[in-house]
Each structure stands twice: as C-alpha cells, then as structure tokens.
Amino acid sequence: MRLRPATPDDIAFVAGLERAPSSDGFIARFEPAEHARLMADPANLYLLGEADDGEPIGFAIVFGLDDLRHGNVLLKRIAVTAPGRGLGRPFLTAVVDRLFARPQTHRLWLTVAEHNPRARHVYEALGFVVEGRLREAYCSPERGRYDALQMSLLRPEWEARRG
Numbered sequence: 213m214r215l216r217p218a219t220p221d222d223i224a225f226v227a228g229l230e231r232a233p234s235s236d237g238f239i240a241r242f243e244p245a246e247h248a249r250l251m252a253d254p255a256n257l258y259l260l261g262e263a264d265d266g267e268p269i270g271f272a273i274v275f276g277l278d279d280l281r282h283g284n285v286l287l288k289r290i291a292v293t294a295p296g297r298g299l300g301r302p303f304l305t306a307v308v309d310r311l312f313a314r315p316q317t318h319r320l321w322l323t324v325a326e327h328n329p330r331a332r333h334v335y336e337a338l339g340f341v342v343e344g345r346l347r348e349a350y351c352s353p354e355r356g357r358y359d360a361l362q363m364s365l366l367r368p369e370w371e372a373r374r375g
Contacts, residue, residue, distance in 0.1 A: 213299075215306045218258035218271060223247045226258065226271045229291050238328050239291050240350075254278070259310065261292070261303045269299050272307045283318030283367075285311055300334050308338060312370045321364035327355065332363075339373050340365045 218226065223244050230241040242250070250256050255278035261270040270292035276285045290307065292299040311317050323346060324331050340363040348357040 213264070213269065213302055213306065214262045215303075215310055216260055216262065218251065218260040220248060220251065222258070222260050222268070222271070223251070225260070225268050226273075229271060229293060230289075232291075232293075238325055238331065239289055259307055261299075261306065269293050270303045272303075274307075274311065277314075277316075280316050283316050285317050285320050287311075287320060287322040295330065300331075301337065304334055304338060308365065308370065309374075312367060318367050319364050320370075321362065323349070323360040323362050325350070326359040326361055332361065335363050338365065339369050341369075 226247055227242070227244045230239060247258075250273070251258050255276065257274040257277055259272045259274070260268055261272075263269050270290065272287065273289040274285060275288045279285065287307070290300075290304060292303055308320060311320055320340075321343075322335070322340070324335060326345070343362045343364055346360040346362060349360045351357050
C-alpha cells in the first residue's frame with residue numbers, strides 16, 4: 213500500500229466513499245465544494261491510500277497541522293473501501309506514522325462513534341486511549357443522537373510501540 217497526498221481530482225472518490233452504504237452512521241460527510249475548500253487550507257491534509265496497482269483503498273482527513281505550539285493534530289475522518297477486510301489497520305498505521313514523522317506532532321486525537329466497535333478496536337490496537345465520552349454529541353438520520361468517544365495517541369506512546 214502507498215500513501216500520498218490527495219489532490220482535487222480525488223474529491224469524487226472521497227465524497228463517494230463518505231456516501232457508501234458501509235459508511236452510513238459511522239462517518240460524517242462534506243459536500244465536494246467543502247472538501248475543495250478544506251483541501252486548499254495548508255492547516256489540513258488529505259491523504260489517499262492506494263493498492264500496489266494504484267487503486268484507491270481509503271482516505272484520511274487531518275486538521276490542525278498549524279498547531280505548532282501544542283502539537284495537537286486531529287484525525288477528522290478516515291474510511292476504507294472494504295471495511296472488515298484487513299485494510300483499515302495498515303492504512304491507519306501508515307497515516308499515524310506519517311503524522312508522527314512530523315516533529316511538530318505530539319498528540320494525535322480523534323472522535324469515534326460509540327456504536328462503531330470495529331473502528332474503536334483498530335484505534336485501540338494501535339495504542340489510542342479513550343480520554344472521555346462526548347454525550348449525545350452527534351446526530352444522524354439513521355441513529356438520532358449518539359455518544360462519541362474521544363481518543364488520542366501521544367508521541368511517547370507511538371515511539372514505544374515502534375521501538
């Protein structure tokens with residue numbers, strides 16, 4: 213698998229994966245115009261995972277690259293084309309390693325829907341720790357109001373797992 217910065221040509225793939233049936237109730241969506249605006253902001257990073265044949269297998273959206281003082285980076289969204297088939301963990305590992313390769317990154321954090329045990333399992337397997345619960349923080353047509361968990365991985369934890 214390869215990891216590369218996404219380009220405006222990749223927005224259709226990202227928006228399509230956000231709207232895939234496997235994403236319903238698990239990840240939020242932006243309109244393509246919002247993706248274009250966010251992608252143009254240097255504080256954000258869109259990453260695309262590709263199979264060896266160049267076929268896209270997933271995307272990640274990262275916010276907060278401009279938080280140089282505190283080093284907090286938000287993994288805003290991540291999705292793969294075939295959940296449950298072993299793509300998520302290697303893709304997330306590549307994303308995490310890429311973000312911690314930046315010396316400015318100290319803390320990588322995210323929120324995950326409480327009703328998404330598959331994602332939570334992958335995050336925990338890579339060392340992310342639950343920091344707290346965001347009660348009824350989100351709402352979807354499928355589920356109504358639901359809780360999310362805030363999780364993070366600190367640089368020393370990442371380094372210890374790699375060592």
